Amino acid sequence: MGYALGVLTLSxxxxxxxxxxxxxxxxxxxxxxxxxxxxxxxxxxxxLLTYFAGVPFVIAVVAGALAATVISLVxxxxxxKAKLRSDYFAIAIMGFxxxxxxxxxxxQITQGARGLPGITxxxxxxxALLALAIMAxxxxxxxxxxxxxxxxxxxxxxVAAEMMGIDLFRTKLLSLGASAFFSxxxxxxxxxxxxxxxxxxxxxVQSTQLIAAVVxxxxxxxxxPVxxxxxxxxxPELLRVANMWRLVIYGxxxxxxxxxxxxxxxxxxxxxxxxxxxxxxRNRRLTTNA
Amino acid sequence: xxxxxxxxQTLITGLAIGGVYxxxxxxxxxxxxxxxxSNFAHGVVIMLGAYFGYYMCTLFHLPISLATTGAMLGxxxxxxxxxxxxxxxxxxxxxxPLYFMISAMGASMFLENMVYxxxxxxxxxxxxxxxxxxSILHAKIGLLxxxxxxxxxxxxxxxxxxxxxxxxGIAIRAASRDMTxxxxxxxxxxxxxxxxxxxxxxxxxxxxVFLGVKYMVYPTMGWITNKAYIAAVxxxxxxxxxAVxxxxxxxxxxxxxxxxxxxxxxxxFSFSLLVVLLMVxxxxxxxxxxxxxx
Amino acid sequence: MRDTMMLELRGxxxxxxxxxxxxxxxxxxxEGEIVGLIGPNGAGKTTVFNLVTGVYRPxxxxxxxxxxxxxxxxxxxxxxxxxxRTFQNIRLFNNLSVLDNVKIAxxxxxxxxxxxxxxxxxxxAIENKRIVAKAREFLDMVGLSDRAKLRAGALPYGxxxxxxxxxxxxxxxRLLLLDEPAAGMNPDEIADxxxxxxxxxxxxxxxxxxxxxxxxxxxxxxxxxxVLNFGTKIAEGSPEEIQTNPQVLQAYLGEDY
Numbered sequence: 045m046g047y048a049l050g051v052l053t054l055s056x057x058x059x060x061x062x063x064x065x066x067x068x069x070x071x072x073x074x075x076x077x078x079x080x081x082x083x084x085x086x087x088x089x090x091x092l093l094t095y096f097a098g099v100p101f102v103i104a105v106v107a108g109a110l111a112a113t114v115i116s117l118v119x120x121x122x123x124x125k126a127k128l129r130s131d132y133f134a135i136a137i138m139g140f141x142x143x144x145x146x147x148x149x150x151x152q153i154t155q156g157a158r159g160l161p162g163i164t165x166x167x168x169x170x171x172a173l174l175a176l177a178i179m180a181x182x183x184x185x186x187x188x189x190x191x192x193x194x195x196x197x198x199x200x201x202x203v204a205a206e207m208m209g210i211d212l213f214r215t216k217l218l219s220l221g222a223s224a225f226f227s228x229x230x231x232x233x234x235x236x237x238x239x240x241x242x243x244x245x246x247x248x249v250q251s252t253q254l255i256a257a258v259v260x261x262x263x264x265x266x267x268x269p270v271x272x273x274x275x276x277x278x279x280p281e282l283l284r285v286a287n288m289w290r291l292v293i294y295g296x297x298x299x300x301x302x303x304x305x306x307x308x309x310x311x312x313x314x315x316x317x318x319x320x321x322x323x324x325x326r327n328r329r330l331t332t333n334a
Numbered sequence: 335x336x337x338x339x340x341x342x343q344t345l346i347t348g349l350a351i352g353g354v355y356x357x358x359x360x361x362x363x364x365x366x367x368x369x370x371x372s373n374f375a376h377g378v379v380i381m382l383g384a385y386f387g388y389y390m391c392t393l394f395h396l397p398i399s400l401a402t403t404g405a406m407l408g409x410x411x412x413x414x415x416x417x418x419x420x421x422x423x424x425x426x427x428x429x430x431p432l433y434f435m436i437s438a439m440g441a442s443m444f445l446e447n448m449v450y451x452x453x454x455x456x457x458x459x460x461x462x463x464x465x466x467x468x469s470i471l472h473a474k475i476g477l478l479x480x481x482x483x484x485x486x487x488x489x490x491x492x493x494x495x496x497x498x499x500x501x502x503g504i505a506i507r508a509a510s511r512d513m514t515x516x517x518x519x520x521x522x523x524x525x526x527x528x529x530x531x532x533x534x535x536x537x538x539x540x541x542x543v544f545l546g547v548k549y550m551v552y553p554t555m556g557w558i559t560n561k562a563y564i565a566a567v568x569x570x571x572x573x574x575x576x577a578v579x580x581x582x583x584x585x586x587x588x589x590x591x592x593x594x595x596x597x598x599x600x601x602x603f604s605f606s607l608l609v610v611l612l613m614v615x616x617x618x619x620x621x622x623x624x625x626x627x628x
Numbered sequence: 629m630r631d632t633m634m635l636e637l638r639g640x641x642x643x644x645x646x647x648x649x650x651x652x653x654x655x656x657x658x659e660g661e662i663v664g665l666i667g668p669n670g671a672g673k674t675t676v677f678n679l680v681t682g683v684y685r686p687x688x689x690x691x692x693x694x695x696x697x698x699x700x701x702x703x704x705x706x707x708x709x710x711x712x713r714t715f716q717n718i719r720l721f722n723n724l725s726v727l728d729n730v731k732i733a734x735x736x737x738x739x740x741x742x743x744x745x746x747x748x749x750x751x752x753a754i755e756n757k758r759i760v761a762k763a764r765e766f767l768d769m770v771g772l773s774d775r776a777k778l779r780a781g782a783l784p785y786g787x788x789x790x791x792x793x794x795x796x797x798x799x800x801x802r803l804l805l806l807d808e809p810a811a812g813m814n815p816d817e818i819a820d821x822x823x824x825x826x827x828x829x830x831x832x833x834x835x836x837x838x839x840x841x842x843x844x845x846x847x848x849x850x851x852x853x854x855v856l857n858f859g860t861k862i863a864e865g866s867p868e869e870i871q872t873n874p875q876v877l878q879a880y881l882g883e884d885y
Binding site: 073294 | 366371372374419420423424429430431432433434435436437439440441442443444445446447448450451560563564566567571598599601602604605606608609610612613616617618
Binding site for chain 3: 182184185188189191193194196200201203204206207208210212218
């Protein structure tokens with residue numbers, strides 16, 4: 045029972061991180077191989093705050109998320125500037141992820157590669173569920189506001205978006221900051237659930253898991269990625285699949301989705317009663333032309 | 335005296351690894367210049383090139399020159415297969431760059447972890463080749479570094495000549511300006527892309543062998559293959575001279591940081607270099623400020 | 629007394645990789661005019677639009693919009709000053725609904741900040757509703773209100789062009805640049821388009837520059853034409869003057885007309 049609760053808790057945490065990447069990739073159309081690093085920054089900041097300074101849990105988690113946001117803006121400003129070249133950002137953030145790992149492994153206070161044990165457990169299933177609900181609410185409000193419209197326009201056609209008077213740079217930067225905040229929250233919760241964190245938890249394996257969840261869950265959907273993130277935690281636990289096979293399958297899945305159904309599981313749809321009702325009637329009217 | 339010796343050794347090591355980075359970055363940039371997306375599967379092709387070369391050496395006992403040729407061929411064909419299976423379908427329905435990047439990422443994850451589950455995470459070392467060293471101004475320069483530098487220089491010069499003189503090379507350059515125009519001129523885009531990916535793969539194969547000889551062979555090949563992307567961004571993505579310059583700058587900077595500052599912080603420095611450079615020159619050193627046709 | 633100038637190009641040049649697209653172009657558009665910008669294929673007409681909207685930065689020369697130099701400013705800034713355009717090869721947000729396309733054009737109008745948006749305050753919903761209503765008005769105007777929920781990419785050619793116009797109008801422009809709005813339309817649709825252009829010109833107090841190959845449409849809407857060839861202005865005047873201008877005939881019909 046405790047084990048099942050644990051898996052669900054982890055699913056919620058991963059769901060929060062997936063929501064963040066969904067805003068950046070699924071709604072703004074930008075690629076990132078480094079969002080795990082933002083989780084890492086959130087996790088370490090929050091953990092160090094509760095561990096050394098006795099800061100209350102919630103404040104520590106928020107502080108970790110803010111730290112992740114600030115750092116995301118620091119790398120976002122130079123790298124998102126190059127007009128129409130989101131690849132610069134994708135590569136820079138990959139380098140950033142590695143730099144964060146190296147720094148965490150070499151700092152005294154983080155206790156290097158061995159990791160930071162002895163963090164108090166404050167996260168449990170109710171806390172994680174509540175956090176997921178709050179974050180999903182925030183993500184939904186963001187997407188349904190004019191800020192979300194701008195992000196979607198940038199994803200659909202940057203040139204046309206600019207002609208609608210949308211500032212590409214600011215729109216991407218806002219999405220990046222928001223998504224880093226989500227990743228930071230997830231990191232803070234994770235640290236106070238596992239009671240132990242290590243730099244290796246926040247490297248590109250975790251980043252690719254998040255990408256897999258967002259892509260499989262569906263570009264332009266919030267519920268899809270949360271669902272997919274949970275599935276990607278639960279199914280391997282159930283089947284006890286070796287970690288490496290899991291990644292082989294994720295890789296293959298990403299290609300197959302892009303080749304056959306780029307909209308993913310829930311692309312351009314949200315899981316809702318309306319959608320479920322429509323499911324029966326909707327026959328192959330797919331919105332998959334990219 | 336000792337100062338100069340260390341300096342010279344550091345410089346040559348940096349140039350040699352920079353040459354290998356340039357080989358990797360050129361292939362990546364070439365693909366980018368035509369398909370306009372970041373081919374994140376390029377790193378895994380380099381890694382598999384290293385494995386191909388290793389098996390040629392150990393299973394078939396081929397000399398390193400033939401093993402390298404084999405690695406070029408293997409990695410080149412792998413790159414073509416990658417294009418045909420993971421990118422061509424997207425190309426045909428003119429998907430957005432994001433989808434190409436995701437598909438590339440998928441190919442990268444798939445191949446890298448296939449190596450883990452089949453070959454395993456073992457470290458393999460190549461049979462010892464190019465072991466000796468030269469002495470220049472009392473500095474000991476590894477023979478491997480010299481060979482790497484020469485081979486990189488020859489390969490990149492060859493590619494430049496091909497792109498400027500050969501008919502197919504000129505078609506490739508035309509396609510990098512505008513693919514539809516190249517198509518309209520009667521260039522078979524599928525064939526052209528196969529050639530481009532083969533060249534990128536073959537260069538990745540050479541780079542893989544050198545990295546394998548220098549650092550051993552293992553599934554992620556560490557962080558090294560990502561240097562291809564970093565070097566290309568420093569030079570300006572899509573620009574071939576940029577990729578070469580970016581590779582060499584990155585190699586030399588890393589070499590000096592490792593010698594004079596700290597080996598552990600080497601990668602932090604290369605990342606900082608990238609970010610600082612982009613702040614000053616948002617499109618990299620030689621990157622064109624691309625103006626999309628609308 | 630000169631009319632107030634809406635747009636002025638003063639000696640503007642632009643080249644791409646050594647090929648001159650626009651050479652020393654000067655032209656003026658007065659407030660309230662409808663000017664036709666015509667010329668053979670590759671004459672540089674769309675490049676003029678790209679320069680005016682900031683997609684391209686001019687190599688030299690000045691672009692003045694309502695007395696303010698805008699050459700080289702980023703597109704979103706120029707758009708916010710009151711320039712809107714449509715695209716020769718339609719650029720709608722194809723995966724989004726017809727209504728959402730117009731909604732996005734109205735993105736700067738809702739009056740709430742990021743905090744209110746995240747908190748999901750009541751006024752966000754109210755403002756969004758106001759925007760949707762406004763978007764529907766624009767759809768009404770171009771005759772697309774019954775297709776509001778349709779995916780924009782599924783619209784037939786003629787309607788897609790109308791949606792682009794609705795989207796441009798939603799930006800509340802002073803100057804509207806229409807890039808071959810009649811391309812791919814049948815004669816009936818072109819007649820409707822003519823009505824639409826004249827109607828929005830009047831209702832919105834617009835100044836319009838129209839790139840068009842369909843001379844019937846140009847003649848029916850534009851009292852003044854500017855003719856480009858090889859990136860330079862070769863003639864300017866009323867349709868009657870242009871039709872008899874020897875240089876124009878030569879450009880269109882070749883050497884020995």
